[in-house]
Amino acid sequence: MEHLLQVEHVVRKFGGLTAVDDVSLYLNEHELVALIGPNGAGKTTLFNLLTGMVPATSGVIDLRTNKQKYDLTHKNAMQIADLGLSRTFQNIRLFKNLSVMENVLTAMTSKYKEGFMTAVLRLPSFYRTEQEMKSEAHQLLEIFNLSAEEQTLAKNLPYGIQRRLEIVRALATHPQILFLDEPAAGMNPEETADLTDLIKYIQEQFKITVLLIEHDMSLVMNLAQRIYVLDQGKVLASGEPAQIKANPQVIKAYLGEGAD
Incomplete structure (x- = not known):
């Protein structure tokens, strides 16, 4: 096997x-x-x-x-x-000054790759990708009961919720x-x-x-x-x-x- x-x-x-x-x-x-x-x-x-x-x-x-x-x-x-392969850390490593939503979106950039010119010129595919990322992030946050915290800065979350967000961010990389x-x-x-x-x-x-x-x-x-x-x-x-x-x-x- x-x-x-x-x-x-x-x-x-x-x-x-x-x-x-x-x-x-x-x-x-x-x-x-x-x-x-x-x-x-x-x-x-x-x-x-x-x-x-x-x-x-x-x-x-x-x-x-x-x-x-x-x-x-x-x-x-x-x-x-x-x-x-994705991981979390013994000491939580979030982007403390970014929102919950921004933390998840940042993790998704490796899976949603746009060409340089597409991003610079803001071509239609750029906006489609951006919408797909936000839609998937919303779904993940809803599954893990974080929807109400989407705009909260990571540093303002209770410890247990920060740990949950770190796991969600790892899952966002598929x-x-x-x-x-x-x-x-x-x-x-x-x-x-x-x-x-x-x-x-x-x-x-x-x-x-x-x-x-x-x-x-x-x-x-x-x-x-x-x-x-x-x-x-x-x-x-x-x-x-x-x-x-x-x-x-x-x-x-x-x-x-x-x-x-």
């Missing part, structure tokens, strides 16, 4: 430090997978490798889609985004794979419960693959079909949630003796 994303023996070194050490993993279409582990385990560095933020020192990252194979190992973030880096960080229990429902909805309704970094184990165990555990840059274990909860190495390294 060919996997949507195949990562083989990936290493990332920063000087004398090996942050990601011989990591191999895979993602299938329409799958929700979690990546867990203690702080400093290399989880975000691995995300950065998969999304082109930093290059791998060695190893191979392959995307197989539309009956084609793409080597992502040496592509940059923009090239990888164009192939359908991703095949959505990488979520600690989306529940800083959220209260009610916000986390809402986020759990939101991620489940996204994965089911948009038919995309989700890779999730998260420390909230209730969220992970409720959502993930498979889990990879990273420790000191290496894959310590992988499997279904029940297998991970019962794994003695994982309990010792991360979950703790009292894990339930």
Whole structure:
């Protein structure tokens, strides 16, 4: 069986430090997978490798889609985004002084490309594209209950709503794979419960693959079909949630003796 994303023996070194050490993993279409582990385990560095933020020192990252194979190992973030990989960040990265609508429209520019002369001369196709973008943005904001906030500046939104907007902006790029880096960080229990429902909805309704970094184990165990555990840059274990909860190495390294 060919996997949507195949990562083989990936290493990332920063000087004398090996942050990601011989990591191999895979993602299938329409799958929700979690990546867990203690702080400093290399989880975000691995995300950065998969999304082109930093290059791998060695190893191979392959995307197989539309009956084609793409080597992502040496592509940059923009090239990888164009192939359908999108992400959020541990620290929310919105355009704080732009409105909710403007944040979503900005994300769409990679999918709605107009020629230079078309844009400069404001040809009819420019206005058609602009209207298509606004229409799609309106639909996304309505789906995620953000319509009332369309003209609100991102910096004026409550934290939980900012996180939701960041996810909507990532979806506006039409991703095949959505990488979520600690989306529940800083959220209260009610916000986390809402986020759990939101991620489940996204994965089911948009038919995309989700890779999730998260420390909230209730969220992970409720959502993930498979889990990879990273420790000191290496894959310590992988499997279904029940297998991970019962794994003695994982309990010792991360979950703790009292894990339930």
